[in-house]
Amino acid sequence: MLSEFSLIERFFARRARSGSPPGEAAKVSRAALGIGDDCALIVPPAGQQLAISTDMLVEGRHFFADVDPHALGHKALAVNLSDLAAMGAAPHAFTLALALPAADEQWLAAFSDGLFALAERFDCELIGGDTTSGPLNICITVFGDVPGGAALRRDAARPGDDIWVSGTLGDARAGLGLLRGEWDVDDEAAAAQLKCALERPEPRVALGLALRGVARAALDISDGLAGDLAHILKRSHARAVVDADAVPVSDALAALPAPVRRTCALAGGDDYELCFTASAEARATIAAIGERERVRLTRIGTIEPIADASARAPSIAWHDRSGAPLPLTLQGFDHFHAD
Amino acid sequence: MLSEFSLIERFFARRARSGSPPGEAAKVSRAALGIGDDCALIVPPAGQQLAISTDMLVEGRHFFADVDPHALGHKALAVNLSDLAAMGAAPHAFTLALALPAADEQWLAAFSDGLFALAERFDCELIGGDTTSGPLNICITVFGDVPGGAALRRDAARPGDDIWVSGTLGDARAGLGLLRGEWDVDDEAAAAQLKCALERPEPRVALGLALRGVARAALDISDGLAGDLAHILKRSHARAVVDADAVPVSDALAALPAPVRRTCALAGGDDYELCFTASAEARATIAAIGERERVRLTRIGTIEPIADASARAPSIAWHDRSGAPLPLTLQGFDHFHAD
Structure with a gap:
């Protein structure tokens, strides 16, 4: 001892x-x-x-x-x-x-x-x-x-901004489900990838540095996209329209049933990818950053103004790739409730 | 919830x-x-x-x-x-x-x-x-x-320095013993004081600021005088001679049996008083700081050089008020052993 x-x-x-x-x-x-x-x-x-x-x-x-x-x-x-x-x-x-x-x-x-x-x-x-x-x-x-002044804060999103995410989302939550026996994956390589996403997340340090002066608001997705994007919206006094089908997922996650895939990608925690907003003028610059840093960067939606000043809570309007609204009630991970 | x-x-x-x-x-x-x-x-x-x-x-x-x-x-x-x-x-x-x-x-x-x-x-x-x-x-x-350069570090004690402590030592350990039933104190006010020392330590912030430029080495006594003073000695490559009877104790602690009193004062943790060293020339300044900050400051010993360069470990030589050596084997609080 x-x-x-x-x-x-x-x-x-x-x-x-x-x-x-x-x-x-x-x-x-x-x-x-x-x-x-x-x-x-x-x-x-x-x-x-x-x-x-x-x-x-x-x-x-x-x-x-x-x-x-x-x-x-x-x-x-x-x-x-x-x-x-x-x-x-x-x-x-x-x-x-x-x-x-x-x-x-x-x-x-x-x-x-x-x-x-x-x-x-x-x-x-x-x-x-x-x-x-x-x-x-x-x-x-x-x-x-x-x-001084260069930090990527949560309160800096503006109406009209694109919403971006890095990498793919949901693998960590899918890996957790594997360990818990919530679902199974036959492909051993895919199973290993999902568990690795849970256990060995890669912090997007180089990407964060590259996004200084390019992105407006940013945060890392630790509690799930739905919950974390809501933090940006609350602090920026805005709402968001998001194409749920545009949210990038890995091939390993894509092989899981659609409801699992969607819940993992939109509300699963522990991914540690970045979610950020930027003006539409920055699209080419962001694409170049993604190529240089070898990280997938995907536009998933848009920041919108809160139309009614008395609206109670900022919110996310989800739709599918056809534009049809999706009635999702997704919550971020909360440490005092089961996820 | x-x-x-x-x-x-x-x-x-x-x-x-x-x-x-x-x-x-x-x-x-x-x-x-x-x-x-x-x-x-x-x-x-x-x-x-x-x-x-x-x-x-x-x-x-x-x-x-x-x-x-x-x-x-x-x-x-x-x-x-x-x-x-x-x-x-x-x-x-x-x-x-x-x-x-x-x-x-x-x-x-x-x-x-x-x-x-x-x-x-x-x-x-x-x-x-x-x-x-x-x-x-x-x-x-x-x-x-x-x-810059003004911090009170552990490695700055020099041979000839006085060793000082603030306040009184041992009350927190005595309070812990009361709660554990290791000993009892009839006087209710004394018992309350000992428990208060354990539960509501007062950080010596003003004293620490006043000692800048006056003290050489300093630390707070969180693990007991014996163990913490040893940290100064190790990092300053020195040893110490300490009068165990000069270590100040409260009246509440003084009322406990001598072996309990001594163990609490010399090796009890959680006091959060400061132990510091300073040159003999600083004595009057330190006395004035004690009066201004209304905190008791007591000289308890002296920093000595390590006589034999091959000596294995820096150590503390304890003696009583008559100068007779005390064969104490006191250890600091170690979180992986019982105290």
């Missing part, structure tokens, strides 16, 4: 850049002071704002007890990096607070490997944290840079 | 300053963007470093299930502000991630009242967070400002 301090030292502090021994070929830390003091100290570059986001992952709610710890380390940081991506912020640091039922060395080795593999890809440095015993809980706070 | 979003709105977002409706007499937010987007945005003032700390509190480990939620809200932020105090940083913002077994309105009302009462006292703004269902877990990350 490892003590708390040797656990931090062995699995986390050594791999935090500022904890590298002198002489080791570590990159230069952006932190003035990293792990091992009461606080970390960072110096944001002049002219940049600091973007901050925090996400807590709980066993049984966000992941199963038997999840591959390497994948869990990846996902815990990925969902936070996704928030930076949605803001157009460049990742630079994170803190990690971890409650563990036991100090299981094998589990910690795999978890920290998954975590740091992603952190190193995005040059995102662990600068501090906390560990305690308790039911498994992972709380990460990330820090990113964005030039 | 409240939904996640109405819960955040009702108990947290409304009281976050940046969420104040226009026209309401709210203070000006330092945050460029607060709760409700993917990230908060903050703009650190020129010349300041950003001090960041994170602490996770778990039911059954850091507090009992039946703790007064108002006190818990206070303590969850207090232990984080204490880390800023120990660094000499001025609090300005925090994020809150919360896992709750249920959305209990009464509990949330009291918890958020306790939290914001302390936050408002220290002008510390809630800028973001996350809520989820799960075993009760509170993870706060705090942000403070400290001028």
Whole structure:
């Protein structure tokens, strides 16, 4: 059994850049002071704002007890990096607070490997944290840079804007359904792809940076398109018309029955793709960004003004590819209700 | 049953300053963007470093299930502000991630009242967070400002420095023992004081700010004097000689049997007093700071060089008031072992 301090030292502090021994070929830390003091100290570059986001992952709610710890380390940081991506912020640091039922060395080795593999890809440095015993809980706070005024906010959508999404939607929810036995997929490669979407989401960091100055409003789809788009609409005081059949799905998801496919794509959480709005003039620029970043970008609808000023709630009008209205009542994922 | 979003709105977002409706007499937010987007945005003032700390509190480990939620809200932020105090940083913002077994309105009302009462006292703004269902877990990350180079670090102690502590030590551990039935205190006022020390620690923010440029090394005593002073010694490559009888205790603690008193004062956690070192020339200045801030400041020992360069570990030599060595083997609180 490892003590708390040797656990931090062995699995986390050594791999935090500022904890590298002198002489080791570590990159230069952006932190003035990293792990091992009461606080970390960072110096944001002049002219940049600091973007901050925090996400807590709980066993049984966000992941199963038997999840591959390497994948869990990846996902815990990925969902936070996704928030930076949605803001157009460049990742630079994170803190990690971890409650563990036991100090299981094998589990910690795999978890920290998954975590740091992603952190190193995005040059995102662990600068501090906390560990305690308790039911498994992972709380990460990330820090990113964005030039003053350049952040992609939720409140910036305007009537007439196109609504775009990156990648394909619904695979993560379909993967969850597979694990839960809600449905089955015979094709092993397709099943693996759906589970991978759930367990190893790819934060759209490069896309978020490319969309600065191009997109207006943006967010990441963590709770499902219907619920997340509603956040943009609420904060931008607008409504949306969306072609449900235009929402892109993977071949693996397309092979599932239509009602499953539609629910997963429109209301399934955990995809971590970006949803953003932009003026129609930006279409060619956005297409070029998609090609350069090798990410599918699809127009799915339009932002509309709220016609009646007394209308109670902003809303989404769904239609199918023929233009016929779809009476969908889709809700975003809510952590205090079953999804 | 409240939904996640109405819960955040009702108990947290409304009281976050940046969420104040226009026209309401709210203070000006330092945050460029607060709760409700993917990230908060903050703009650190020129010349300041950003001090960041994170602490996770778990039911059954850091507090009992039946703790007064108002006190818990206070303590969850207090232990984080204490880390800023120990660094000499001025609090300005925090994020809150919360896992709750249920959305209990009464509990949330009291918890958020306790939290914001302390936050408002220290002008510390809630800028973001996350809520989820799960075993009760509170993870706060705090942000403070400290001028470049002025932070009170753990690695700055020098041989010849005095070792100081603020307040009295051991009351929180004595209060924990009362709740656990390890010992009893007949005097009701004394018992209340000990429990209050455990449940409502006061972060030494003003003291930390006053000690900038005066103290050398500093930290807050969260895991017990013995364990925490060892962190300063390890990072400063030094050892310490400490008069165990000089360590200040309250009258309430002094009334307990000598072995209990000593263990609580020297190794009990959760006091959140500051331990700091300073040159002997600073004694008068420090005494004046104590009077101005109305906090007891006591010299308890001296930093010594490590005589033998090959000595394995920095250590503390304890003695009693007569100078006789005390063979104490005190360890700091370790979350993976019983304390």
